[in-house]
Amino acid sequence: MTHSIPTSLRLCGLALLLAGCATPQNNYDPIEPVNRGVFTFNRAIDRTVLRPVAQTYADYVPGPVKGGTSNFFSNVDDLFGSVAALFQGKFKEAGTSAGRVVVNTTFGMFGLFDWGTRMGLDKGNADFGQTLGHWGVGSGPYLMVPFFGPLTLRDTADPLVRLTWGPIDYIDPLAGQIAYYGVYVVDARSRLLPLDAMLDSQIDPYAYMRDAYLQARWNKVYDGQPPHQLQLGEGDDEDAAPDASGVAAEAADHAPGSSVPAAASVPASTPDASTP
Amino acid sequence: MKKWIASLVIALLPVLALAAAEPEQIVRGVSNDVLAILKQNDKDPVKVREQVDARVSPLADYPRMTSLAVGKYWRQATPEQQQALAKEFRTMLVRTYMSALTIYKNAEVDVKGTRPGADSGEQTVRTEVSIPGQKPIPLDFYFEKVGNNWKVFDIAVDGISFTVNNRNQFGTVIRKDGIDGLIKTLSDRNAKLAGNGKQGG
Numbered sequence: 157m158t159h160s161i162p163t164s165l166r167l168c169g170l171a172l173l174l175a176g177c178a179t180p181q182n183n184y185d186p187i188e189p190v191n192r193g194v195f196t197f198n199r200a201i202d203r204t205v206l207r208p209v210a211q212t213y214a215d216y217v218p219g220p221v222k223g224g225t226s227n228f229f230s231n232v233d234d235l236f237g238s239v240a241a242l243f244q245g246k247f248k249e250a251g252t253s254a255g256r257v258v259v260n261t262t263f264g265m266f267g268l269f270d271w272g273t274r275m276g277l278d279k280g281n282a283d284f285g286q287t288l289g290h291w292g293v294g295s296g297p298y299l300m301v302p303f304f305g306p307l308t309l310r311d312t313a314d315p316l317v318r319l320t321w322g323p324i325d326y327i328d329p330l331a332g333q334i335a336y337y338g339v340y341v342v343d344a345r346s347r348l349l350p351l352d353a354m355l356d357s358q359i360d361p362y363a364y365m366r367d368a369y370l371q372a373r374w375n376k377v378y379d380g381q382p383p384h385q386l387q388l389g390e391g392d393d394e395d396a397a398p399d400a401s402g403v404a405a406e407a408a409d410h411a412p413g414s415s416v417p418a419a420a421s422v423p424a425s426t427p428d429a430s431t432p
Numbered sequence: 433m434k435k436w437i438a439s440l441v442i443a444l445l446p447v448l449a450l451a452a453a454e455p456e457q458i459v460r461g462v463s464n465d466v467l468a469i470l471k472q473n474d475k476d477p478v479k480v481r482e483q484v485d486a487r488v489s490p491l492a493d494y495p496r497m498t499s500l501a502v503g504k505y506w507r508q509a510t511p512e513q514q515q516a517l518a519k520e521f522r523t524m525l526v527r528t529y530m531s532a533l534t535i536y537k538n539a540e541v542d543v544k545g546t547r548p549g550a551d552s553g554e555q556t557v558r559t560e561v562s563i564p565g566q567k568p569i570p571l572d573f574y575f576e577k578v579g580n581n582w583k584v585f586d587i588a589v590d591g592i593s594f595t596v597n598n599r600n601q602f603g604t605v606i607r608k609d610g611i612d613g614l615i616k617t618l619s620d621r622n623a624k625l626a627g628n629g630k631q632g633g
Contacts, residue, residue, distance in 0.1 A: 279567060281567070350532075350535065353532075354528060354532070357528065357621070357625065358601060359601045359602075359604075359605060359617060359621070360600070360601035360604060363600040363601045363604065364597060364598075364601055366600075367592075367596065367597045367599075367600055368592045368597055371588075371591050371592045371593060371596060371597065372590050372591050372592050374591060375570070375588075375590065375591020375592075376591065380558070380570050380591065381547070382591070384550075385586075385588070385593055385596060386591075386596070387596065388596050388597075388599060388600055389503050389596070389599030389600040389602075389603050390503045390504045390505070390599065390603050391500075391503050391504060391599070392499065392500070392503055392504055392506060392507070
């Protein structure tokens with residue numbers, strides 16, 4: 157699993173090199189031909205191995221076991237989510253997520269049971285790509301990462317942080333590490349099974365997944381209140397709102413000196429002068 | 433006298449409700465009705481689709497939705513082509529999404545508020561759909577005023593817009609096969625989905 161970091165880093169470098177050859181249609185996907193190749197590869201792996209395993213897991217593993225597994229990984233997620241929220245100055249969400257970790261790790265038996273939600277501590281959704289976006293970092297080029305899925309250059313921060321500081325260091329034998337991530341991947345994939353039919357029936361599943369991912373990330377960086385819809389493809393108006401590259405343009409508008417999380421005084425939902 | 437005033441107020445209530453059919457009220461009304469349909473027919477996706485479509489369609493501005501999905505090529509299309517595109521896009525939305533609604537029969541829809549749209553004739557109603565034990569999913573309805581009525585011209589799930597998300601794949605087909613090519617692609621695809629629906633139902 158330690159291979160993953162150099163792979164993603166190499167991909168990032170590649171993306172930067174090729175960032176110059178963007179077409180006006182989608183300057184957010186400068187390495188589209190490479191990405192499409194990886195997408196085809198990922199889909200082949202998914203069809204032959206991952207999806208059947210996830211389907212079997214969903215069909216035959218008893219509900220309480222699946223629930224406990226999801227809760228366990230959700231608890232690890234809350235730990236990182238708390239830190240990611242803290243770095244955005246979202247102290248309430250950071251506190252709630254930290255509270256969930258404390259409750260669920262102790263009373264919830266290392267996260268197998270989610271007592272936090274029952275105590276009114278709602279699950280947050282912060283991640284480190286969102287943290288960077290909150291402070292004005294643009295999404296950068298879209299990447300389809302082998303064995304992983306869609307990311308943007310900025311959002312690689314999240315899996316990199318989670319891999320580097322994840323509980324993997326405390327699992328000793330390699331077999332244990334493989335088992336940990338194996339179960340993680342199957343659990344995550346099984347929850348995406350209901351979306352398969354929709355993606356498979358698209359004219360261009362690659363573009364559909366990319367555009368859905370970019371819009372969802374744009375929405376998340378602004379906590380569900382973006383200044384405008386992320387415009388992708390060729391819109392009707394020549395002077396329409398900026399597309400994903402506008403994220404980078406907006407990043408430039410943010411004051412560069414505000415690197416210290418100065419409380420929650422900079423709400424991410426505040427639009428900059430982004431509309432023409 | 434008091435009784436008389438009370439009965440007058442009650443008599444006027446429907447009128448008040450009509451006058452106050454602002455986007456938020458529309459969303460509340462429609463989501464209650466749709467959830468009721470889902471609970472009644474949770475074993476019959478075809479019936480769900482038909483009844484939900486009948487309830488929702490009067491509120492939807494399908495031509496504008498289609499124009500947003502087709503993007504800049506919409507203006508190059510003849511009125512006949514536009515009509516055909518809107519018809520196929522509508523069928524696609526209904527078939528793709530409304531049959532899948534049955535998993536939401538136990539869902540709750542919370543209206544979170546309204547925010548102003550691009551101009552005074554537009555409003556966006558923000559809601560969250562929650563299923564017990566799962567993270568709530570943000571669902572936004574984009575309304576525009578058409579005459580005296582509010583109509584929906586876009587819907588976004590978790591920030592993913594039905595219209596924007598189709599623009600790139602539609603544009604690719606149009607650049608390759610023209611607008612008629614897209615009409616044909618969509619109608620073929622709809623026919624195929626209809627076939628699958630018959631097998632499944």
